[in-house]
Amino acid sequence: MPDTVATLAELAAFPTISADSNEALIRHAAARITAAGGRIHTLAGAKPGKFNMLASFGPATGAGIVLSGHSDVVPVTGQNWQTDPFTLTERDGKLHARGASDMKGFLAAMLTAAQRCDAAKLTRPLHLIFSYDEEIGCIGVRDLLERLRAEHFQAQGCIIGEPTEQRVITGHKGKIAGCVCCRGRAAHSANPALGCNAIMLAGEMLHEMRDLQAELTKGRRDDAYPFPFTSLHAGTIKGGVALNVVPDYCEIEFEIRHIAGEDTSALLRRLGAAGERLGAASNGGTVEVRVTNDYPGVETPRGAAITQIALAAAHTEETGKIGFGTEAGLFTQALGMETVICGPGSIDRAHKADEYVTRDELAACDSFLDRVIATLY
Numbered sequence: 001m002p003d004t005v006a007t008l009a010e011l012a013a014f015p016t017i018s019a020d021s022n023e024a025l026i027r028h029a030a031a032r033i034t035a036a037g038g039r040i041h042t043l044a045g046a047k048p049g050k051f052n053m054l055a056s057f058g059p060a061t062g063a064g065i066v067l068s069g070h071s072d073v074v075p076v077t078g079q080n081w082q083t084d085p086f087t088l089t090e091r092d093g094k095l096h097a098r099g100a101s102d103m104k105g106f107l108a109a110m111l112t113a114a115q116r117c118d119a120a121k122l123t124r125p126l127h128l129i130f131s132y133d134e135e136i137g138c139i140g141v142r143d144l145l146e147r148l149r150a151e152h153f154q155a156q157g158c159i160i161g162e163p164t165e166q167r168v169i170t171g172h173k174g175k176i177a178g179c180v181c182c183r184g185r186a187a188h189s190a191n192p193a194l195g196c197n198a199i200m201l202a203g204e205m206l207h208e209m210r211d212l213q214a215e216l217t218k219g220r221r222d223d224a225y226p227f228p229f230t231s232l233h234a235g236t237i238k239g240g241v242a243l244n245v246v247p248d249y250c251e252i253e254f255e256i257r258h259i260a261g262e263d264t265s266a267l268l269r270r271l272g273a274a275g276e277r278l279g280a281a282s283n284g285g286t287v288e289v290r291v292t293n294d295y296p297g298v299e300t301p302r303g304a305a306i307t308q309i310a311l312a313a314a315h316t317e318e319t320g321k322i323g324f325g326t327e328a329g330l331f332t333q334a335l336g337m338e339t340v341i342c343g344p345g346s347i348d349r350a351h352k353a354d355e356y357v358t359r360d361e362l363a364a365c366d367s368f369l370d371r372v373i374a375t376l377y
């Protein structure tokens with residue numbers, strides 16, 4: 001029988017950093033799936049060398065279960081690894097490699113679970129999805145979901161195996177990333193009245209953002225999160241060329257992490273209106289608020305079939321919420337598919353040097369997936 005640790009070693013050896021191709025990994029997984037009797041549906045991404053893959057086992061009905069994971073990993077640049085990040089290395093029961101927790105451990109468990117299942121006896125299908133470019137804003141899977149929506153793809157639900165220490169996660173916040181672009185007019189600083197100071201405009205926008213955050217902390221609340229409100233934060237600010245020049249451009253990158261039910265378009269309209277007002281009141285400046293990336297949050301009911309299946313398979317009655325984002329909300333948004341998040345390893349070890357997953361965690365995930373798949377016979 002295929003071994004999950006050995007499979008993880010194979011997958012970890014493909015350096016599928018989001019900036020690079022994932023084609024070799026997808027080909028490798030596709031060959032194993034085909035050999036196990038699965039049907040492959042590969043979809044080339046918008047960028048060369050990038051692929052999504054859907055693999056299906058069992059009959060073609062709409063009542064199957066989807067297991068999904070991203071094939072890309074974050075870079076290792078500047079990190080002080082004890083061993084080669086693309087060679088799975090065991091030390092003290094810990095299996096170290098880039099992606100061990102996030103999330104090639106789950107991809108390996110997905111592959112071996114599919115190979116262990118008796119595809120001929122499935123009465124409902126098992127689907128596996130491998131996506132790309134998750135780590136740079138859940139970009140890649142959108143093409144595949146769009147295609148599946150057009151093809152009226154249906155399933156009972158989806159499990160995304162991001163590292164949750166095998167806890168069954170039914171919710172996380174959604175995210176909007178954006179840019180506040182403040183344009184002014186350059187002038188000699190000796191006569192600032194001839195110009196319009198873009199940095200000062202940006203400062204006024206920061207003021208507006210601070211007030212909006214203060215309001216949000218009096219609004220909608222979800223105590224399942226450590227920060228139980230929608231948050232609005234400025235992450236970077238860039239502007240100015242020299243001290244004696246009135247700056248003509250300044251840019252703030254901001255992020256909104258919103259809880260379920262928050263009216264994010266109203267929030268963006270508020271920011272946009274503040275920008276228009278401040279621009280109009282300035283000496284010829286403008287402020288534009290632009291969204292650069294977003295993904296929806298997740299709020300899957302406890303009573304959803306997939307939640308119940310995952311809870312039973314994980315031998316627990318407890319659901320939870322997490323502080324990081326996943327592709328889950330995109331599945332629900334595009335396909336109306338109820339999605340939970342449950343996988344081996346821990347997000348606390350992800351994106352760092354010496355990332356790892358343990359043998360025990362992989363074994364627990366193997367059993368979890370066997371019990372999920374058992375519901376399809």
Ligand SMILES: [Zn+2]
Pocket residue numbers: 070102103134162163
């Ligand atoms: Zn991940």
